[in-house]
Amino acid sequence: xxxxxxxxxxxxxxxxxxxxxxxxxxxxxxxxxxxxxxxxxxxxxxxxxxxxxxxxxxxxxxxxxxxxxxxxxxxxxxxxxxxxxxxxxxxxxxxxxxxxxxxxxxxxxxxxxxxxxxxxxxxxxxxxxxxxxxxxxxxxxxxxxxxxxxxxxxxxxxxxxxxxxxxxxxxxxxxxxxxxxxxxxxxxxxxxxxxxxxxxx
Amino acid sequence: xxxxxxxxxxxxxxxxxxxxxxxxxxxxxxxxxxxxxxxxxxxxxxxxxxxxxxxxxxxxxxxxxxxxxxxxxxxxxxxxxxxxxxxxxxxxx
Numbered sequence: 001x002x003x004x005x006x007x008x009x010x011x012x013x014x015x016x017x018x019x020x021x022x023x024x025x026x027x028x029x030x031x032x033x034x035x036x037x038x039x040x041x042x043x044x045x046x047x048x049x050x051x052x053x054x055x056x057x058x059x060x061x062x063x064x065x066x067x068x069x070x071x072x073x074x075x076x077x078x079x080x081x082x083x084x085x086x087x088x089x090x091x092x093x094x095x096x097x098x099x100x101x102x103x104x105x106x107x108x109x110x111x112x113x114x115x116x117x118x119x120x121x122x123x124x125x126x127x128x129x130x131x132x133x134x135x136x137x138x139x140x141x142x143x144x145x146x147x148x149x150x151x152x153x154x155x156x157x158x159x160x161x162x163x164x165x166x167x168x169x170x171x172x173x174x175x176x177x178x179x180x181x182x183x184x185x186x187x188x189x190x191x192x193x194x195x196x197x198x199x200x201x
Numbered sequence: 202x203x204x205x206x207x208x209x210x211x212x213x214x215x216x217x218x219x220x221x222x223x224x225x226x227x228x229x230x231x232x233x234x235x236x237x238x239x240x241x242x243x244x245x246x247x248x249x250x251x252x253x254x255x256x257x258x259x260x261x262x263x264x265x266x267x268x269x270x271x272x273x274x275x276x277x278x279x280x281x282x283x284x285x286x287x288x289x290x291x292x293x294x
Contacts, residue, residue: 023253033241034227036252037234042222045215057251082223089219129208136211143214160217161210188221192233195222198247 021064030067035081039063041195042085046092048139051131054095063087096132146190152183153190 022039025031031039039060047056063084066072074083140161147153152175159169170180205213234241239248250256 020253020255023249026253032227033249034230037230037241037248038222038225038227040249040252041230042219045219045222049211049215057255060252061255085219085223089216128206132208133206136207140207140211140214157214160214162205163210163213184221187218188225189229189233191218192222192225192230193237196230196234196237196239196248198237198239198250 021061021068025064025068030080031084037196038081039084039088041192043088044195045191046088048142049092049132049135050095051135059088059091062091096129099131100129143191146194147187150183150186152179153187156180156183156187 019027022031022036026033026036040056043056043060043063047054047059050059063072066087067074067080067084072083072087074080140157144154144157147157152173155173155175156169159172164172166177166180169175170177175183231241234248237248240246241248245254
C-alpha cells in the first residue's frame with residue numbers, strides 16, 4: 001500500500017512504534033480516521049496551553065488510554081469525539097494542578113492522575129500562574145499571527161478571549177452577522193489546518 | 202470591553218475553537234487534510250503520525266529515556282521515549 005510520505009527517508013535512528021492507544025481504538029472501530037484527525041487538531045489546540053515536556057500526542061494517547069481502560073466512562077448521549085476532547089481538556093487542567101503541587105515530571109504525573117467526573121463544556125478559571133500566563137500570552141499572539149492580514153478574525157479572537165457573545169462582538173466591531181459567521185468559518189478552517197499540519201521530518 | 206486575565210482569556214479562546222472543531226463536518230476535516238497532501242486512508246499516512254503510530258529514538262544513551270513498551274497502555278509509555286520531529290512543537294504555528 002502506498003503512503004503519502006516516504007518511510008525510507010526516516011533517519012535510521014528513528015524507529016516506528018505501532019499500535020498506540022488511538023490506533024487500537026481505530027481497530028475496534030471506536031473512532032474513524034476522520035474522528036482521529038479531528039481529535040489530533042483538538043489535541044494540538046489544547047497542547048498550546050502546555051509547556052514543552054507535554055505535547056499533543058501525549059494528551060491524545062492518554063485520553064484514549066483512559067477511555068479504553070475504562071477509567072473514564074463515556075456518559076450516555078455524549079459523542080465519543082466530544083468525550084475524548086473533554087478528557088484531553090481535563091488532563092491539561094490536571095497537569096497544571098500537579099504543577100502547582102510541584103510534580104512537574106510527566107511520567108510521575110501520568111501515574112498519579114486521578115479520575116474526574118465528566119463535566120462537558122465546563123470552563124474553569126485557571127489559577128494564577130506566571131508560567132501559565134506567559135504561555136497564554138505567547139499562544140494568543142501565535143494564533144493571531146495565523147490571521148496577520150485578517151482584521152475581522154483578530155477582532156473575533158479578541159472577543160472570544162473576552163467571552164463576548166456573537167451579538168456583542170458584532171456590536172463592538174460594527175460587524176454584520178454574516179461577516180461574523182463567515183469569519184468564524186475562516187478561523188475554524190485555519191485552526192484545523194494548523195492542527196493537521198505535518199511535522200518537518 | 203473588560204480586560205480579562207490572559208490565562209482565562211486563552212482558555213476561553215481554546216474552548217471556543219475546540220467547539221468549532223467538534224462542529225466541523227468530516228468532509229471539511231478531510232478536505233483540509235487533502236489540501237495538505239495527506240491521505241489518512243493510506244497505511245502509515247503522515248496524517249496519523251503521532252496518532253495511530255508514533256516513533257522513538259533507537260540506541261538512546263543509557264538514562265536519556267526510558268524504553269518504550271510497544272502497545273503499552275498509554276501516553277506514559279508512548280510519550281516518554283518518543284521524540285518530537287523537528288518543527289512539531291505544540292507551540293509552533
